[in-house]
Amino acid sequence: xxxxxxxxxxxxxxxxxxxxxxLFVLNLFVGSVNIPFNDVVNILLTGQCGNEAFxxxxxHSRMPQxxxxxxxxxxxxxxxxxxxxxxxxxxxxxxxxxxxxxxxLGVAVVLLCFGGTTLAIVGKGWVVIIxxxxxxxxxxxxxxxxxxxxxxxxxxxxxxxxxxxxxxxSCITLLNYFANExxxxxxxxxGMGSFGSVTTEQLPIFVVFTTVGWILSVALVKPLxxxxxxxxxxxxxxxxxxxxYQLLLVATxxxxxxTTAFCGPISFxxxxxxxxxxxxxxxxxxxxxxxxxxxxxxxxxxxxxxLCVLPGKGTTLPVNAVTPIIGVPVILYVIFSGYRNRISxxxxxxxxxxxxxxxxxxxxxxxNLTIGYGKKVVASDINLRxxxxxxxxxxxxxxxxxxTLLRTLSGFLKxxxxxxxxxxxxxxxxxxxxxxxxxxxxxxDKVQVxxxxxxxxxxxxxxxxxxxxxxxxNRDKEIVGEMxxxxxxxxxxxxxxxxxxxxxxxxxxxxxxxxxxxEVLILDEPTAFLDEQSQLDIMLxxxxxxxxxxxxxxxxxxxxxxxxEHADRIVKI
Numbered sequence: 324x325x326x327x328x329x330x331x332x333x334x335x336x337x338x339x340x341x342x343x344x345x346l347f348v349l350n351l352f353v354g355s356v357n358i359p360f361n362d363v364v365n366i367l368l369t370g371q372c373g374n375e376a377f378x379x380x381x382x383h384s385r386m387p388q389x390x391x392x393x394x395x396x397x398x399x400x401x402x403x404x405x406x407x408x409x410x411x412x413x414x415x416x417x418x419x420x421x422x423x424x425x426x427x428l429g430v431a432v433v434l435l436c437f438g439g440t441t442l443a444i445v446g447k448g449w450v451v452i453i454x455x456x457x458x459x460x461x462x463x464x465x466x467x468x469x470x471x472x473x474x475x476x477x478x479x480x481x482x483x484x485x486x487x488x489x490x491x492x493s494c495i496t497l498l499n500y501f502a503n504e505x506x507x508x509x510x511x512x513x514g515m516g517s518f519g520s521v522t523t524e525q526l527p528i529f530v531v532f533t534t535v536g537w538i539l540s541v542a543l544v545k546p547l548x549x550x551x552x553x554x555x556x557x558x559x560x561x562x563x564x565x566x567x568y569q570l571l572l573v574a575t576x577x578x579x580x581x582t583t584a585f586c587g588p589i590s591f592x593x594x595x596x597x598x599x600x601x602x603x604x605x606x607x608x609x610x611x612x613x614x615x616x617x618x619x620x621x622x623x624x625x626x627x628x629x630l631c632v633l634p635g636k637g638t639t640l641p642v643n644a645v646t647p648i649i650g651v652p653v654i655l656y657v658i659f660s661g662y663r664n665r666i667s668x669x670x671x672x673x674x675x676x677x678x679x680x681x682x683x684x685x686x687x688x689x690x691n692l693t694i695g696y697g698k699k700v701v702a703s704d705i706n707l708r709x710x711x712x713x714x715x716x717x718x719x720x721x722x723x724x725x726x727t728l729l730r731t732l733s734g735f736l737k738x739x740x741x742x743x744x745x746x747x748x749x750x751x752x753x754x755x756x757x758x759x760x761x762x763x764x765x766x767x768d769k770v771q772v773x774x775x776x777x778x779x780x781x782x783x784x785x786x787x788x789x790x791x792x793x794x795x796x797n798r799d800k801e802i803v804g805e806m807x808x809x810x811x812x813x814x815x816x817x818x819x820x821x822x823x824x825x826x827x828x829x830x831x832x833x834x835x836x837x838x839x840x841x842e843v844l845i846l847d848e849p850t851a852f853l854d855e856q857s858q859l860d861i862m863l864x865x866x867x868x869x870x871x872x873x874x875x876x877x878x879x880x881x882x883x884x885x886x887x888e889h890a891d892r893i894v895k896i
């Protein structure tokens with residue numbers, strides 16, 4: 324019998340899991356108190372040995388501490404990964420974006436206003452701390468997600484997170500100033516960070532909360548993959564952006580709040596570990612990256628906890644004294660390795676967008692359409708009807724409304740007045756998932772994604788047709804391969820998207836749209852910034868798709884000569 328060799332990805336998972344197991348065992352056998360090897364083995368196997376103190380240390384100190392480190396590291400790493408994907412920023416993590424600071428503020432309010440003594444009297448003070456940390460972290464994350472809809476600059480959003488951190492630190496300083504001695508002492512000890520603060524009684528609660536957060540995170544794998552291409556592409560793939568952000572808010576807030584409440588503000592794990600995982604896997608595809616990041620986070624946390632122990636000295640270092648030793652070199656590597664950032668027509672058959680009598684029987688049509696942003700009107704009195712099997716070019720000066728019209732026809736923008744009909748149904752009455760099976764788009768939005776191959780980018784086009792986790796069937800894989808070959812990129816199928824030329828990237832995004840198996844293909848300036856040969860290649864490809872595949876292809880362009888030569892219809896805006 325022949326055995327199929329393990330893939331490199333599977334091998335990396337196995338080796339990481341083995342290293343994780345070794346570190347977990349080391350955390351049980353090595354500590355600040357020197358316990359003989361045989362005694363530790365007896366305690367783990369029988370639950371006792373001749374020394375009650377040793378038994379207590381292993382079962383009620385080292386064991387919960389190792390489990391806590393494992394869960395905490397995985398939680399922070401996964402939270403950091405989701406934030407980096409959501410905000411399209413490789414330097415995003417719970418601490419830099421101020422989410423950990425929000426959780427810290429919640430804890431500070433409880434500890435500094437009520438003090439450790441009062442909480443001890445209450446008996447379940449740690450429950451109050453968890454709730455306070457959760458509210459604080461979710462408040463900050465909610466503010467960031469709201470601002471992300473207005474602030475498109477990644478660096479500016481990062482600065483906002485840092486400003487929020489300073490603001491929360493200021494509030495904590497004020498609380499320290501007015502707090503009693505017991506409260507300040509409790510907060511200082513908590514702020515040093517430690518995986519040893521979770522007791523045996525609290526451990527089941529900690530496990531439940533982190534497990535819920537992990538399950539929510541895994542459930543978001545499919546939309547996270549789509550978000551790699553940007554929000555607009557994700558919408559076109561059927562992702563409910565608002566619901567996804569809300570679930571991200573809950574998952575990230577829960578993981579950050581629980582770990583911060585129990586263990587203090589742990590730095591660098593959420594920031595550095597996702598990059599370690601990407602570097603090791605050489606992939607940003609969340610189906611493998613998210614579970615691998617979880618494993619790496621747990622492994623790094625156990626390593627840090629092990630390094631915190633000074634064997635035989637009877638003391639341990641704060642976790643935050645060790646995490647920068649691992650985190651800082653990774654972040655410096657990431658930074659220095661360069662992670663990224665009126666037309667006159669003489670030919671062609673024209674129609675005016677203001678033709679008044681429009682039959683909505685076409686596959687896509689617009690009736691009495693007024694388009695714009697908010698109350699700002701860009702163009703009005705637009706009546707159009709499109710049929711399958713034709714290549715339609717929109718021509719017009721900058722600012723005339725070509726992109727706005729295409730985004731309205733795609734369902735991204737709601738019209739100020741009038742309606743867009745997709746197969747005689749008002750497009751605003753359809754969900755993005757329903758639209759995604761009829762309309763594929765190629766936008767001017769720059770897709771900047773590392774460690775994703777051409778094949779993986781194109782496979783995202785199958786999301787409207789796949790199950791909850793986006794797993795591809797054999798037929799899905801066949802379609803992906805066929806569409807890559809159709810656009811002439813079969814030789815680049817396993818190349819990284821970031822290594823392609825501009826023309827090859829455009830062809831990749833066209834293949835992604837074709838993989839959706841839509842009847843309508845809408846492209847915004849697909850030939851912009853390309854050389855003449857690439858422009859011609861793209862136009863010939865789109866013409867072939869419209870005629871041979873019997874699809875409706877609508878595109879905007881400034882290239883009047885190309886439009887006149889290849890378009891079946893020209894719409895002047």
